[in-house]
Amino acid sequence: MLNFLQIRNFAIVESLDLEFSGGFTCITGETGAGKSILVDALGLLCGNRADTSTVRAGSDRAELSAEFELQEKSPALHWLREADLDDGQLCLLRRTISETGRSRAWINGTAVTLQQLQGLGAQLVEIHGQNEHMQLIRSREQFRLLDESGQYAKEIERVRLGHGRWRELETEKQALLSETPLDAGDLDLMRYQIRELESAMLPAAEFTAIETEHRLLAHGSEILDSLNDAISSLEDEHSGAGLQLHKAARQLDIHAELDKDISMAAGLLRESAINCDEALNAIQEARSRLQLSPGRLQELESQLSTQHELARKHRTTPEQLQEVLNRLRERLERSGSVEARLDELEARLESELSRFRAAAKDLNKHRMARAAELAKSVTDLMQELGMKGGQFEFHVRHDDTLAPSPLGSDRLDIQVSANPGVPPGPLQKVASGGELSRISLAIKVASNSDSSAAQVFDEVDAGIGGDTANSVGALLKSLSAGGQALCVTHLAQVAVFADQQLQVLKSSQDRETRVETSLLADDARIDEIARMLGGRLSDQSRAHALDLLNSALTRH
Secondary structure: OEEEEEEEEEOOEEEEEEEOOOEEEEEEEOOOOOHHHHHHHHHHHOOOOOOHHHEOOOOOEEEEEEEEEOOOOOHHHHHHHHOOOOEOEEEEEEEEEEOOOOEEEEEOOEEEOHHHHHHHHHHHEEEEOOOHHHHHHOHHHHHHHHHHOOOOHHHHHHHHHHHHHHHHHHHHHHHHHHOOOOOHHHHHHHHHHHHHHHHHOOOHHHHHHHHHHHHHHHOHHHHHHHHHHHHHHHHOOOOOHHHHHHHHHHHHHOOHHHOHHHHHHHHHHHHHHHHHHHHHHHHHHHHHHOOOOHHHHHHHHHHHHHHHHHHHHOOOOHHHHHHHHHHHHHHHHHHOOHHHHHHHHHHHHHHHHHHHHHHHHHHHHHHHHHHHHHHHHHHHHHHHOOOOOOEEEEEEEEOOOOOOOOOOOEEEEEEEEOOOOOOOEEOOOOOOHHHHHHHHHHHHHHHHOOOOOEEEEEOOOOOOOHHHHHHHHHHHHHHOOOOEEEEEOOOHHHHOOOOEEEEEEEEEEOOEEEEEEEEOOHHHHHHHHHHHHHOOOOHHHHHHHHHHHHHHHHHO
């Protein structure tokens, strides 16, 4: 549930702080007041793409925040825990958009990617706009609509896993078929390359060790001079650093008890002198190990030359020669068993395909039953929404000739008729814009009324009025039962069903536009409903508004 929404320097809004409650909330106001800006802000907080036009003129960035309260079984809470981003049962989203277009996002104070924000946002908020019905012509959306509202998750998972097993085998088969067959000459060359690598190739770790030793010997004289100079600087009896530090420490020790700083300095000098002694021992040990052997240097150069020549032949690096050898061995092994492996894959593919087809057929039965239920529910709701005699049909056709898919072997098709006597046809061809919006609302109510996400409707009631508007309001009210629904509306018949009504007001002063909101109650709400009914406030319009409010309370 959305608890609050905070907006700073977004579009024409300078500053807004909105609190929400559960149930049904209507957002009302004059045309152009900025009602849909609130929906746009929520969309951005849920991962929608942003651009510089979202930043208020004269500001360097827009800032948006929202707090959600989550139930224990909420998919959003599960998502947060999986991502290690949960903070109890509250979720705080924050996003900034700079005037240059750069966007940053946070979940519970942790910086996240836009993809993460989108993943969580889909669990927190569902935004339904006037053009949502256009999604329904897409096959994937039809599958989502049907399957997410059904009770056959196990059957869906069986099909998905079955497709995965079949796909893995099919990929291996195609890889084998795409390999160029090896003739006798190819096989002889491959065997020679394997023997050459096995006899001359050095393991990566050994090659690295030889490289290090070679660099050491190649710069041996230079290194030896540096070691001798360092030893002289440390142990010279007159000016050696270690001896001088020990001497200075002893001189200070005589007076250490008289002054704490002298005592500290003496201790530091002793520590430095000990470090010099240890450094001297390490340098002397290194010098004793340094063997300037021209013969050994020549031997290492020969070994490195061989490794680089092998790497050049195979167009790789000496460190990756082992991988080349492994690939050659695997290719040679496959060359002698391609036919046998293909026969084995064909048998397994046939078995997995059979299992997939059986799972897909079982899924089809569940889908057909759910499609019939959904079609009846939507058809019934269409009668309430001013489409008497309208029909909604959801056809599911099983087709075993389709290539295996994670979605099964079904074809889906939605057909509707918004008027009596008109045969059902494609959704986008047989209904007006207003009818399509109402059909989308009916589908939403019929398919997913128990969603834990906040439902947001942006003027889906456009183009209707009268009793139909009353029905839309009642449906939106029912959709919010046990949850939360928000609706941007210009219809009084819808707004009267709200548990909470927010009014958006736009004003201009000193060449600046400001947007404010207020939570309406009692007389203020009656006045807003009266304005929505006719524009002019009068005793008659207020009485009509009060009558509508009372009727809505009686209906629910």
